[in-house]
Amino acid sequence: MHAPPIAAAPVRVLPWDSAFFGFRIGCVTSSRLTPELLEATLAAGETERLRCLYFAADVGCKASSALARQGGFELIEQRIDLARPAPSAARELPTGFRAAVKEDLPTFTALAREAHTGTRFFKDARFPRARAADLYATWIERDFREHELFALGMGKQCEPVGYVSVQRDCAKGIGRIGLIAVAPRLRGHGCGHRLVQGAVSRCAELGCREIRVTTHSVNATALNLYRAEGFRPIEVRSMFHRWF
Structure with a gap:
């Protein structure tokens, strides 16, 4: 039997940002959220003792943005990549x-x-x-x-x-x-x-x-x-x- 794949951690701590601002900062590792992932993300934020958590959401997934707001995230800006x-x-x-x-x-x-x-x-x-x-x-x-x-x-x-x-x-x-x-x-x-x-x-x-x-x-x-x-x-x- 093969072991089930290990899910990626929902949150990554950002050492540089944390050191610069003087408090723990992390980012959500996915660009989309499900109710289960949101719950795991917030729990990880608490476990990691974060003060601030960044989330770069896929703008095409309205459900993710709605879930983020329900979870206490605040929309700050929309970023556009150009090439x-x-x-x-x-x-x-x-x-x-x-x-x-x-x-x-x-x-x-x-x-x-x-x-x-x-x-x-x-x-x-x-x-x-x-x-x-x-x-x-x-x-x-x-x-x-x-x-x-x-x-x-x-x-x-x-x-x-x-x-x-x-x-x-x-x-x-x-x-x-x-x-x-x-x-x-x-x-x-x-x-x-x-x-x-x-x-x-x-x-x-x-x-x-x-x-x-x-x-x-x-x-x-x-x-x-x-x-x-x-x-x-x-x-x-x-x-x-x-x-x-």
């Missing part, structure tokens, strides 16, 4: 697009603290606002150290006025745009397009076959930018938080 094929050949980089250098980081961390306030960690007031700002400053520093971070420079001194980070999955041939932001005084002047174009070109140089990016559904500016640069939606997820 486009990489160009067949690397294009000329936009004027001012360059690799970030260490001297850019003070400017970029300050920008990161105020540029991402539309995200779920700011929308959910139970996350300390100052710590949410710290999250994006830490994120941009990490991308500089561990991935690829690019700057958009302007003027004779090539002063940094925006950034975009890029990660790549070599095995899958996928490049991913991470954080992107432009200095407030230059928003609406095409800088975002130049950053995205530069990131796409860089992904092509690295041999990526596809480039992806994630934003949230109410960010019309970002959605219009990515659509104009050839990205199309491939997946939508409803992001829920459940507090214990």
